Amino acid sequence: MKYAILRTQKLKATGAVWRSLKHAFREQPTPNADPTRLGATSAAEAMQQVRDRLPEKRRKDAVLAIEYLITASPEAMQELGGKGRDAYFNDALKWLRERHGGANVVYAGIHRDETTPHMYAYVVPLDEATGRLNARKWLGGAKALSEMQTDFAANVGARHGLERGIKGSRARHERVKRHYGLVNQAHDQAAELGMLDKASLAVGKPTKKAQEALESADSTLTLAHEFQARQRAIKAKEKALFEQGHELRNQKARAEQHQAQAAMVQKQVQELRQQLEAEKRRTAKADELAATYRAGRDQAIDELRALRPQRGHGLER
Missing domain, CATH: 1.10.287 (Helix Hairpins)
Known part of the structure; x- marks a missing residue:
């Protein structure tokens, strides 16, 4: 089966954001790496963009960034080919920007590994309506996560022949x-x-x-x-x-x-039974009419016989 795959991770500390960005930018030793970057050109630049989007007042346990990983099942990625994969990732990035607002998507990078290409994207969960960090708005509970998967599959995956991933995988x-x-x-x-x-x-x-x-x-x-x-x-x-x-x-x-x-x-079978019942009713009606006809016919014959002169009783000459 060909599945669209979307995963998220909440990053609550600047250190966690920094380590994740270093991995995404391949600034730590990572084999089989061939990244294509969209946005910031270094982990430091992306980290600064995250800081610039963070409000001054926030909870200590607030989610500072959401890490998205977007890919597809290996056989699907292979079948899409280079141009198909680029189109898929572009549509995925567009979906993220529409979901969170373009300014909150601070970085996206495509890793074209030897196995399955995948895209990392980092989003500051800033609620534009309140000016506060609010990851719960997008990732609040199992229902919201399931709806997110369904929406991504319908609006991005389906365009490229991909189905929704298996729940709980x-x-x-x-x-x-x-x-x-x-x-x-x-x-x-x-x-x-x-x-x-x-x-x-x-x-x-x-x-x-x-x-x-x-x-x-x-x-x-x-x-x-x-x-x-x-x-x-x-x-x-x-x-x-x-x-x-x-x-x-x-x-x-x-x-x-x-x-x-x-x-x-x-x-x-039910229709045939109904037709058979209707045919039986028509046959019974025909039999009834035939019986009436025979009775009338017999009566007429009897009456005619009664009117016919009997032999040997004619007039004398």
Whole structure:
């Protein structure tokens, strides 16, 4: 099946926004990256645009930015081709700007990875009517999220032959991003070492700080690889469940088709029965008329016989 995929993540701290933007701009080591950017040209510039849109007074726990990820199922992306994918992402960006207001969409970038191209977009959830941050207006609860998915599929996905995604499905990008987050965490730990610490590693006599960073990085990378292995297993289970669901939907469709055919046959049988009843009534009426005719005919014959002179009783000459 060809599905439109839309996912969101709430970012409540400037640090979270910054880390996400660094990943989106590929300013952290990320394999297979070929980004196309729309808007800001760096994470710092995009971060400043976010700050410029934030109101001075806001709640401590307010959502500062909404991260959108937009893509489609791998087979759909492959079938769309380069121009089709660009048109899909352009329509998706237009939908975001109409949904949030153009000024609140501070950045959008397309990652043309070796697997499935996808677009990241960052939106400041500023309610123009009140001048306040109000992520709940767009992402408030399961119903609002479900309606958002339906609206995106109808107004963007359908134009490109894509259907609404499966309710409750987990997007692959979330697993990938978490894995890269662990890898980048290890990278950052190593990057914080001073010159003396790095030199100690080079000569094989690490300082205490370098040794701790090295052990922490190794541990984090191990966790990242273990996490990736678990996610592969989860993906295989998700694929199996998807195929089972697809087969169940096909079975349901076939059952509904058979039910419709049975209903049609039943209707035809009912119509035939009605026609048969009408034919029986016409036959009974015809039999009644025939009986009346025979009775009248017999009576007339009897009357004629009664009027006919009997033989041997004629006049004498």
